[in-house]
Amino acid sequence: MRLNRLQAALLSTLTVLLPACGGISSKASSDTGSQSLLRLLDVSNGFGQLIPHTVQKLDSAGNPTQQVVSILNQQDIIDHVNAANPILPVPQFNAAPVLPSGAVGNHFLLARFTRDLDLNTIFDPSPGSMATAGLTGAVSVVAIDPVTGTALPVQGRAFVNGQPLGDTLEGDPPRRPMETWVAVDEFGTTTAVDPAGQGFPGTDGFFVGSQQLVSSSSFVFVPDTDSNLATYETFPLGYQIRLRFTTAVRAVNGKGLSQQVLACSTVGADDLSPEVVRTPPPLQEPLITPGGGDTDVDPLTTIRVEFTEPVQPYSVGVIQGTAPANLSSALKVEFGPSSTRTDMPFTVQPLSPFDLSIYDLYPAFNFPGAGPTFGSCGTFSRVDITINPGQVADLANNPDPADPANFIPNYNILGGTTYFVTGEGPGMVNAPVTPDAIYLSRSGALPGISVVDLNGFGQGTGNPSFIEGQPIEGNTNFPYNANVRFQTGLRPPLSVGTCTLDGGSAGAFFLARDTSLNDQVVAPPLVSDVTDMMLGHPLDGTFNNAKYPFGCLAGNGGSVCTLDGLKVINANIGGGGNTLTPLGAGGFQIGGLMAGYGNLVSFAPHPNPPPLSFPPLCVAPYLLGQEPTSIDHDPAGPDPKTNLLVPGDPFGDPLSNPPVPPSGLLTPEQNCxxxxxxxxxxxxxxxxxxxxxxxxxxxxxxxxxxAGEITVFNSNRMTVVERIGMNDPTEFAMSPNLDLLAVTNQNSNTVSFIDIDPSSATFHQIVKTTVVGKGPRGIAWQPGNEDILVCCEADDTLSIISAFSLIERTRVSAQLNKPFDVVAMPRQAGAGNGYLRNVYFAYILNRNGNVALFESGPNGVNGWGYDDVIGIAPFTFNSPKKLQLDPINLFMAVWIAHEGPIDIVTGNPGAPNVGALSQLWVESAVSGQIFLTSGNVGQTGLRDMSFGVNISIGESAQGLSGIPVDIAFDNMRNLGGMPNVITPFSAGTSLPGNGKGMVRVNGPVINNNEPAYMFAAVPNVTGGFGVVDVFDLAKAGVLRKDINAFQAGVQSIQVPNVSGVMDYWRQ
Structure with missing residues (x-):
């Protein structure tokens, strides 16, 4: 960092113009809070302001201006401090004992506060306290040699309102009393009222601001090695002089100091290097916490580093709030075995805007917890921290010997290392991704997220144990990936893993695991509750390894072959009609997708997921995963190879003799x-x-x-991307165009809309809040992007918000009784789309078990829809839990989780306290658009539709394990890479790929997602702790599928405290 002529001249001018003790006039802090709190005003050495630090204000283009502002909060650092605009130097003490007026006198330090100080938190009256100038540990004045690490209390006198501790002991036990040595008379003259006070700054002659030194809200320190203020003294030469106030300092009203303070200066020119503080001899370890071999450290820890003086924040690392986490040239944080060392990116933040000597390092993700060791792999629990010399800059401005027109700071000259070991906790995660994943929420004492692996042959984090010819439950399934088992030379290379870092999948329907082999990949404190989940845009549009500066922003990183312009998605509908198939390298973009469009939800990477690689592809953004298997193996590529991992037998028969290993994908049609x-x-x-x-x-x-927030995760690595504070978030609905996330706030009767488009200037910000009925809960975004429907349980209404304006356009209440869940269907337009009514319908679930039907407009004369609730389905679903659209049946089919299976012959509900999953649909209806006439406008009814329940699953050996609370479907076969279907009633244009619409057009309208399995969350199982039941949708009656070939009988996925299931097209 260099200061140019303008900055140096500006600093010189300011130093001359400063009031001797007052410093630069400060703006009001935006971090004020209660007026009763104790806050710092400033710290001065008489020659200028030491605290608050100052910086040139940046203009709207990011260029420094001549206006200097005080740094009063962390936001000031974010807004104005960078390598081109460093924090300005602080004034030094004169080498001689002189006052600000130029007259001979003692050096001093003055700190002014907003309230009168509690002397008991500053002064220690015990007999031995004079070794530390009579100060408690809450206040200290220290001279530190940064190179040797020697730190000594400065001998001197501390004053508040002209009062120091006396020299005579009194009482039993003996104590030093407070004595008044100095006062300001009625003429404003500083006077020694006790001869011992003569020599206190101002008693031997007035200087501007000298009266401020005598106040009940001011602290003054004067160096005094001979117990005689009349012999003028300086602070020690050749040391950093540090005055620190901790938050243990209090005002007389009992309020503590709001932020820690460290003022620092030198006597004469500052040529002292800024170093990491060391522990006392003989260890002299760097003062880094945790460090020094600490064990059982929380894997979610931050790291605190203390320097001998204030340093420039950007020289320590990326300032938090200015850019994503990155590696630092000053401090290296790494973990993992020697063969797979991982550098941890981090951001930094000073402890306080008034203490720039202590920094907290915020890792980009949590460190792996202590986990199992496999062979020579080692564990990932040791974290090493290295201090690199010549990188950390202080605030000094010394002439550059090579260019006297510029000024340079001092840099640290000492390196060093330390380490700590993490205890038990979450490990690193590399989970399979959609379309081969189902996401589970878990509640109870340890809320969080698990992921069901539907691929079964990926190389994610997991148990690497493997015995050839002996499939064992929980061991890796990755070696059975035919592309690893039967061929070599893949690009990038693939090989059987040896660590939990690359151990691989345990097989289809097993839960993904982290490096500690936990099957819960998100846990507290990352979350304190998981009420709802949804998937948004693909991550690669924001984080990728394209050549610098188009993707990888670290140095000159990245690959030219990953540039957006080369990402050309050329595909058509596969032979089975339910998936997309790539047509080979190059060609046209399907559906009008632009080059560089995000990864399609229709394609799984191979393997799913790819293994973590070392070194990472890129450190900013931090991409530790290996690229998926290359297009180089295309028949027209330089190294043609056949993809041997195809649909087949995902389970094998491990119980046969000899055991039969798995040999193919779970998906019925190729998707990777x-x-x-x-x-x-x-x-x-x-x-x-x-x-x-x-x-x-x-x-x-x-x-x-x-927690009152939305936490945004990377769905593959389960690292936190963002946290968005909310009022009372209750449930989600996502725009089919992936541009907005709607969130009901039950206690405030509002719906908040969050921008989730990564290309938007307001990404992850609340852009609209809409008032709705009372107690909003369930919410659905109509798949054609027409409306957002909100169940308002407290006043028995349905608020309908226009997707055009995000304003409530109507509110209906007919036949609603505590509505709490809703699903909306596409408008029935186009051949194949339901009964071609050219309206959309929505099902609304009432607490009493009734299902109400909403029909959209246009209404009125010449209209053909009532835009209102038109009736109740003729079935009762007792103790209802959840609605989800049937993704296959386009004739208004919906699945309902409830109690008491429906008798499909009589239509009567079954007994309570018995789990049930029922499919409600319109089994017959008059086709075509039915116009409203003057005779039937306002006369609602079920509009010539006949409802049926053909399937109602109860509890049994091949049915439910208990009462279901949520429903999801696999996404292994989908046409999501095609454009959303819109109508003239839709807001905006169609998203060309990855949209959340329920249908696509391929000649006629067809369903977008063709699941093979339905998943039901069952948290309470007799004799168990929670399972996910999996149902085979192709089996007559929809029977429960045995998902575990290692155990006899029909098994479910064991998930204690499961509370929800989610797939990509969840409403």
Missing amino acids: FFLGPSQGQIKVENCLAYMIRQQVGHFLYVLDRQ
């Missing part, structure tokens, strides 16, 4: 291909067009009602 970027090229013309890249996965939005 070799589509990753070309490898090893340095010229873009040698790269093939590709279709999928890192970062795989999506923005995962998690509603944490208890």
Whole structure:
């Protein structure tokens, strides 16, 4: 960091113009809070302001102006401090004992506060306290040699309102009393009222601001080695002089100091290097916490580093709030075995805007907890911290010997290392991603998230144990991936894992695990509650390894073969009619997708997920995952290879003799291909067009009602991307165009809309709040992007918000009784789309078990829809829990989780306290648009529709394990890469790919998602702790599927405290 002529001249001018003790006039802090709190005003050495620190204000273009502002809060640092605009130097003491007026006198330090000080928190009256100038530990004045680490209390006198501790002991036990030595008379003259006070600054001659030294809200320190103020003294030469106030300092009203303070200066020019503080001899370890071999450290820890003086924040690392976490040239934080060392990116933040000597390092993700050791792999629990010399800059401005026109700071000259070991806790996560994943919420004492792996052959984090020919439950399934088992030379290379870092999947329907082999991949304190979840945009549009500066922002990182312009998605509908199939490298973009469009939800990476790699692809953004298998293996590529991992037997028969291993994918139709970027090229013309890249996965939005926030995760790595504070978040609905997330706030009767478009200037900000009925809870975004429907349970209404304006356009109440859940269907327009009524319908679930039907407009004369609730389905679903659209049946079908299975012959509900999953649909109806006439406008009814329940699953050996509370479907076969279907009633244009619409157009309208399995969360199982039941939708009667070939009988996924299930097209 260099100060130019303008900055140096500006600093010189300011120093001359400063009031001797007052410093630069400060703006009002935006961090005020209660007026009763004790706050610092400023710290001065008489020659200028030491605290608050100052910086040139940046203009709207980010250029320094001549206006100097005080740094009063962390936001000031974010707004104005960077390497091109450093914090300005502080004034030094004169080498001679002189006062601000130029007259001979003692050096001093003055700190002014907003309230009268509690002397008991500052002065220690015990007999031995004079070794520390009579100060408590809450206040200290220390001279420190940064190179040797020697730190000594400065001998001197401390005053508040002209009162120091006396020298004579009194009482039993003996104590030093407070004595008044100095006062300000009625003429404003500082006077020694006790001869011992003569020599206190101002008693030997007036200088501007000298009266401020005598106040009940001011602290003054005067160096005094001979117990005689009349012999003028300086602070020690060759040391950093540090005055610190901790938050233990209090005002007389009992309020503590709001923020810690450290003022620092030198006697004469500051040529002392800023160093990390060391512990006392003989260890002299760097003062880094945790460090020094600490064990059982919380894996979610931050790291605190203390320097000998204030330092420039940007020289320590990326300032929190200015950019994503990155690696630092000053401090290296790494973990993992020697063969797989991982550098941890982090951001930094000073402890206080008034103490720039202590910094907290915020890791980009949690450290792995202590976990199992496999062979020579080692554990990932040791964290090493290295201090690099020549990187940390202080605030000094010394002439540059090479260019006297510029000024440079001092840099640290000492290196050092320390380490700590984490205790038990969450490990690193590399989970499979959609379309091969189902997300589970878990409640209870340890709320969080688990992921059901539907691929079964990926190389994520997991148990690497493997015995050839002996499949064992919980061991890795990855070696059975046919592309690993039967061929070599894949790009990038794949090999069987040896650590939990690359151990791989345990097989289809097993839960993904972290490096500590926990099957809960998100846990507290990352979340305190998981009430709802949804997946948003693919991550690779925001975080990818394209050549600097287009993707990878670290140095000159990245690959030319990962550039957006080469990502050309060329595909059509596969032979089975339910998936997309790539047509080969290059060609046209399906559905009008622009080059560089995000990874399609239709394609799984190979493997799913790819393994973590060392070193990482990029450190900013931090991409630790290997690229998916390359398009280089395309038949037209430089290294043609056949993808051997195809649909087949995902389970094998481990109980047979000899055991039969798994041999193929769970999906009935191929969904993973070799589509990753070309490898090893340095010229873009040698790269093939590709279709999928890192970062795989999506923005995962998690509603944490208890914390009052939405936590945004990377769905692959389960690292926190963002936290969005909310009022009382209750449930989600997502725009089919992936641009907005609607959140009901039950206690405030509002719906908040959050921008979730990564290309938007207001990304992850609340852009609209809409007032609705009372107690909003369930919410659905109509798949054609027409309306947002909100169940208002407290006043028995349904608020309907226009997707055009985000304003409530109507509110209906007919036949609603504590409505709490809703699903909306696409408008029935186009051949194949239901009964072609050219309206959309929505089902509303009442607490009494009735299901109300809403019909959209246009209403009125010449209209053909009532835009109102038109009736109640002729079935009662006792103790209802949840609604979800049936993604296959386009004839207004919905699945309902409830109690008491429906008798499909009589339509009567069954007994309470018995779990049930029922499919409600319109089994017959008059087709076509039915106009309203003058005779039937306002006369609602079920409009010639006949409802049926053909399937109602109860509890049994091949039915439910208990009472279900939520429903989801697999997404392994989908057409999500095609455009959303819109109508003239839709807001905006169609999203060309990855939209949340329920249907697509391929000639006629067809369903978008063709699941093979339905998942039901069952938290309370007789004799158990919670399971996810999986139902085979192709089996007559929809029977429960045995998901575990290692155990006899029909098994479910064991998930203690499961509370919800989620797939990509959840409403």
